């Protein structure tokens with residue numbers, strides 16, 4: 198199907214987005230990558246969205262007979278093949294120039310929850326469920342003039358496509374509209390205008406200033422650079438990762454709740470998607486020598502007796518890969534961790550520990566010359582100027598001028614975004630301190646895998662026992678100054694450590710080291726990522742504003758942060774999310790999850806509350 202006019206359409210384009218319904222064994226995708234690679238006039242970036250309700254097991258995939266020319270990529274596809282867990286998975290080829298966004302789901306809900314602008318659709322007329330609802334979803338995603346290629350379309354399918362706005366461009370060769378490959382072009386009218394959220398990317402910025410070089414800013418810079426954008430990263434301090442990301446090590450895992458409904462909720466689904474992204478990045482940063490850490494799983498201690506529910510993954514275990522998580526009884530926990538956890542726990546596979554500053558350095562290295570770092574330049578204010586933004590210092594001088602700005606300044610974010618109503622988001626500051634007992638200064642059980650539950654504990658590469666962290670809300674008027682490491686917080690952490698391990702442990706208090714920082718936390722404890730909304734001042738708005746995607750945006754202004762206590766987990770995915778918001782590229786997660794982190798969600802909630810009040 199790739200020979201059928203797609204190549205002519207992608208030539209000279211910066212980015213080309215294909216949507217394939219029914220990925221199968223990936224033959225069409227592999228053939229497209231092969232054609233893309235051999236085309237001197239190829240787009241810089243090929244995004245391939247594909248859905249597959251019945252994914253093959255990795256073993257079966259590798260053994261599929263395909264054309265010998267595709268063998269190398271077929272092996273690569275098999276090696277990156279994700280665990281068979283519902284959601285969107287990101288597979289990367291040619292250093293990120295080709296991205297496969299693979300959804301394991303049914304086509305209807307997957308398309309409905311897709312946020313992208315699609316240049317070409319590929320589908321098979323024999324596919325089940327080709328109906329008006331599906332065609333409407335495709336019309337919603339279609340770029341103007343998008344091409345649709347279908348094999349063996351029946352007359353009913355052709356009529357349905359025409360009804361949705363796809364005009365026949367080339368009937369199936371030799372047999373009218375019938376059995377062979379037919380092509381359509383989208384020239385229809387959308388029954389609803391594009392959402393305000395998707396219009397935020399209409400500026401197609403070439404240069405973006407990112408404020409803050411912590412986990413959020415570095416991840417955003419890396420993702421934007423991969424999308425072909427020139428980035429200037431503006432950092433107040435003389436070193437990257439100088440805020441909360443200065444913490445020596447961060448534990449990450451996706452374990453959220455233990456009941457099935459908790460695991461199906463937005464927080465858990467987002468955390469699972471985030472864990473796949475960060476596990477890959479952390480492993481790469483560790484392997485390349487940028488960061489210390491490990492990515493061989495984490496055990497989350499059960500709080501209370503283990504609820505014997507079926508984990509999402511238990512129903513979908515992959516015979517080759519094993520599950521993404523596993524319930525452990527007391528004996529299982531003991532053999533996995535060396536600690537007799539009273540109530541057992543849950544082993545989570547895409548999880549580990551990594552040094553945040555090393556991760557930041559790895560992302561900046563992978564962004565390469567497209568991301569320029571300005572250290573020691575504190576941003577005082579942001580000023581729009583026509584289609585451009587000025588990033589200003591305390592003297593009102595322009596540090597940098599850009600088409601768009603991403604504010605990723607940790608706890609300084611609400612202040613920088615105050616002119617656009619960020620106070621209505623009610624982000625809070627929470628102080629935290631971790632403790633470290635160096636090797637030789639503690640005695641007791643040593644967890645073989647990082648443990649989490651009430652706090653966390655792990656043994657680092659130097660034999661030190663790291664544990665914590667505290668959480669203490671800060672006064673609103675707190676000003677930026679070095680944070681003292683407090684003995685009382687160490688004592689609190691030691692007490693929690695004893696409870697987590699369930700065993701006596703002796704720690705020489707005077708030898709304890711620590712690091713303290715401030716986290717930014719949203720009321721719903723989810724990150725805040727996307728295009729900054731116009732301020733509604735809590736004054737309500739039309740009913741459609743009950744959905745964040747319809748709230749108008751400040752042109753060219755974006756935010757990435759409020760990672761709370763899970764900054765390592767959220768960072769990688771959030772960088773991708775904000776880059777998609779800036780460039781209009783495919784969102785890496787379903788639209789309800791984009792809603793869940795959208796900075797416009799706070800305004801939507803107040804509109805919903807106002808509607809309820811008015812109806813009483």
Ligand SMILES: Cc1cc2nc3c(=O)[nH]c(=O)nc-3n(C[C@H](O)[C@H](O)[C@H](O)COP(=O)(O)OP(=O)(O)OC[C@H]3O[C@@H](n4cnc5c(N)ncnc54)[C@H](O)[C@@H]3O)c2cc1C
Nearest residue numbers: 409411412413433439440441442448576607714763764765
């Ligand atoms: C003690 C402690 C322990 C933690 N443990 C874990 C853990 O185990 N696992 C986990 O996932 N997370 C953990 N976290 C949370 C995690 O560290 C944070 O969520 C994350 O680092 C936040 O990243 P960020 O990039 O949003 O903010 P920051 O790391 O604060 O980065 C913001 C950057 O912006 C810069 N900046 C600020 N203002 C300006 C300005 N005006 N102009 C230019 N630059 C500016 C700052 O210097 C900084 O470098 C912990 C946090 C703390 C405090």
